[in-house]
Amino acid sequence: MTSRATARPSRAPRPSVAAGRLRGIDAARGLALLGMMATHLLPTFEANADLTPTWIGLTFSGRAAALFAVLAGVGLALSTGKQVPLEGTALNAARRGIALRALVIAAVGLSLGGLEVNLAIILVHYALLFVCVLPFLGLKVKALCAWAAGWILASPVLAYLLRPWLMASNPPLHLGHNPSWEDLTTPFPLLGDLFLTGYYPAFQWLAYLLVGLVIGRLALTKAMIPVLLLTLGTAVAALAKALGTAAMENWGGRAALEDVLNAPDYPLHSVLQVNLTGIRQxxxxxxxxxxxxxxATSLDLAHTSGVAAAVVGACLLLGRLADWVDLDLLLPLRGAGAMTLTLYSAHVWVVSGFYRKPLPAGWTEDGMYFAHAATAIIVGMVFVLLKWRGPLEWLGHAANQLGRGGQPGPR
Known part of the structure; x- marks a missing residue:
């Protein structure tokens, strides 16, 4: 009996390795936050007649926000049992906690939606995704893989069929602005926008959370899992992008779309590389x-999910390297990633202060971005080193604990 008891701990993973892997997840969140800030503050198109894409647009557009959403699914998996999902009373308690946390996120998003700012604020859509994914939290990896693949393939087709019907309604079930508290008085346009006609259509974007649940249910402490995520994610992302490019440029897709596109201010060859939002598909x-x-097509969802998986794998590998050299290489990113709700909200609020106003004397767009990024990194590092939660993270955690009603929460 004694020999068994002493043998068990030797087979458990070293605490530093487990901690390093969780640091990798937070670092990926920090990278997503900095990428979203880049698309907000730096030009994604050159200021010329052809709207030539910039490297910022080509690198981060669509990918940073998708990474943010995939990581939401990873976080939910880690807080609901990791490899083995919770069941019964514990699962129901976890669902209640997540639902109340989603209400906090939605309240923050609706409040920010009242600001005058030229940004597409993700938080209300993000909160809705937390609610939509609740039925899937009790599923294991194989079932989640099937749901994720099916959602990636089917949801864009259904959305394509439903969007014209919603837009033909009188008034159209579309907001054309960020959701705010006032929009609660017109629930049908609000729901239409959140699910299908808005910037982050939750109907298709649920695929990202399902992919994140798959990743979070894997044995992230095993050495080969990050390598698998990096290689398989890269392969899927490259294949999806190659198929999309071939369809547009070699198989007649772009010529066919130019015949139906009625948006002369948006050259199709440019927006296909950076951003199709605002164009009636x-x-x-x-x-x-x-x-x-x-x-939000199947190829777009597959490409950005693959990129997200590869980034998560790379960050987990860096976390393992940090353990090996006994140096917290990821601290700047994981600090920001540990309090993304607070930092993202503060970023949006600050940007709103410059809406339709010139930048301060001596400032450039690059300088403004680096100021936001550096502030996020420094503030995040301070909070992590002091072991503090961000203010809005504290509210979300409190709501989560309240919903769980005494059941064990996430570690």
Missing amino acids: EGSWWWLASAAPHS
């Missing part, structure tokens, strides 16, 4: 063959 089934950022 209707009138041709070729829209579904695109892998363009923010098109």
